[in-house]
Amino acid sequence: MPPKRVAIITSSTRTPRLNPTITKYVHDALDTDPTIPTRKATSQNQTPDTDPRHIILSIIDLQAQSLPLYDESVIPAGLPPADPTPHYSKAHTRAWSAVVREYDAFIFVTPQYNWSIPASLKNALDYLYYEWKGKPAAIVSYGSRGGGKAADHLKGVLSGLRMRVVGTTVGLPVKFTGLPVGDHEGEELVEIDERDLKGWKDAGVERMLRNMGMELVCELDKDL
């Protein structure tokens, strides 16, 4: 069996935004943590990693999916569970379904917008059902106080989708990291302010991310 595929989801879609920077921080923290069994790059001559207890981390950016505001005419939970994809009425839903079906577990990285998650994330979740159902999920939130209210709302939504949400949720307080000002045609990654990084380190965020990652891996192992 191949390694399990874990998608880290960038949830906000405006430009500029902080979400790609926070997503990269989460990705790199997990990918470089020696206790998380991420698949290591193999050279051309080596046999490919086929250990199903290993994970491959990828990033899905909802901005790149360009989903319109929900316009699907069928109800996702009413479709054939084993193969819902061809039954959607819209090409963009079929494309999104095919993307999500590629993954075994998800880490949602979300900002807090007015005490909840951004509409872009709720919209992307609502489009599908069986593609999410039963899969392990983890939550990383951020906001001036860590985005805990967004995390709580998201946990409720993911539970409604019957996802297996792991116990450790990580909240990242963002007090000093600022977005670039001015006109931004393309998007540039924002550096995380050293004072925020230190605050996270002092609060044990690296250990919390490790716990969250290991809980996700344990959930995936239950499927073997």
Ligand SMILES: Cc1cc2nc3c(=O)[nH]c(=O)nc-3n(C[C@H](O)[C@H](O)[C@H](O)COP(=O)(O)O)c2cc1C
């Ligand atoms: C519409 C909107 C609502 C927000 N509401 C909150 C909030 O309730 N609590 C909070 O801590 N920050 C809030 N913020 C600040 C965001 O957490 C901060 O701007 C963050 O950078 C947003 O993520 P993004 O840049 O990836 O969109 C809000 C920002 C926006 C744009």
